[in-house]
Amino acid sequence: xxxxxxxxxxxxxxxxxxxxxxxxxxxxxxxxxxxxxxxxxxxxxxxxxxxxxxxxxxxxxxxxxxxxxxxxxxxxxxxxxxxxxxxxxxxxxxxxxxxxxxxxxxxxxxxxxxxxxxxxxxxxxxxxxxxxxxxxxxxxxxxxxxxxxxxxxxxxxxxxxxxxxxxxxxxxxxxxxxxxxxxxxxxxxxxxxxxxxxx
Numbered sequence: 001x002x003x004x005x006x007x008x009x010x011x012x013x014x015x016x017x018x019x020x021x022x023x024x025x026x027x028x029x030x031x032x033x034x035x036x037x038x039x040x041x042x043x044x045x046x047x048x049x050x051x052x053x054x055x056x057x058x059x060x061x062x063x064x065x066x067x068x069x070x071x072x073x074x075x076x077x078x079x080x081x082x083x084x085x086x087x088x089x090x091x092x093x094x095x096x097x098x099x100x101x102x103x104x105x106x107x108x109x110x111x112x113x114x115x116x117x118x119x120x121x122x123x124x125x126x127x128x129x130x131x132x133x134x135x136x137x138x139x140x141x142x143x144x145x146x147x148x149x150x151x152x153x154x155x156x157x158x159x160x161x162x163x164x165x166x167x168x169x170x171x172x173x174x175x176x177x178x179x180x181x182x183x184x185x186x187x188x189x190x191x192x193x194x195x196x197x198x199x
Contacts, residue, residue: 008043008080011080015082016083034067034070034084038064038068042074042078045057045061048074049075058074061073068087070084070090071091071092073093076093076110077097078092078097082101082102083103086132090106090109091110092121095119096122098110098124099125102125102128102129102130105131105134105150107133108132108133109137111136111137116139122136126144132150134154136154137153140157141158142157146161146164148164149172152164152165153168156190157190158171170187171183
């Protein structure tokens, strides 16, 4: 994961104020935004996890889950510059990867499927927006600047710069436009990919 030169706290305040018009001051962000607290706590939990203090890492993450209502597994890799709005009920699994400038809203799950070993949670690329109550399941990839609509269930990769909605999630926009021909082509590839990976 790329390190941000601004430092975690400065970047967290900047990103929060940039994405939430209700955020008035740095002090307000630090004291009242659970997403900022959860991400800060995760940095320590992840450090403990990487240094093989796994039980301590899990205990630390569960303590902050109680205080923030945001559950982030200590094994998850999260860049600086991620914005969690509201956050209540948000879950990020152990092998998830979340890159910078990603926006996550309340009720989002970056979860696994079944009892697979290895990489089993989503990778969310830079600039993606994951709307409230979306469920992203399995070792899928959400491309750069992609948008996932509220309450969508995503079980296949989402290409960069597209918008998906629904259950299961389907492409409805490419670069903000409704290009039916391109959408059908992308959906055919996503469908084929899903079926080939579940044989």
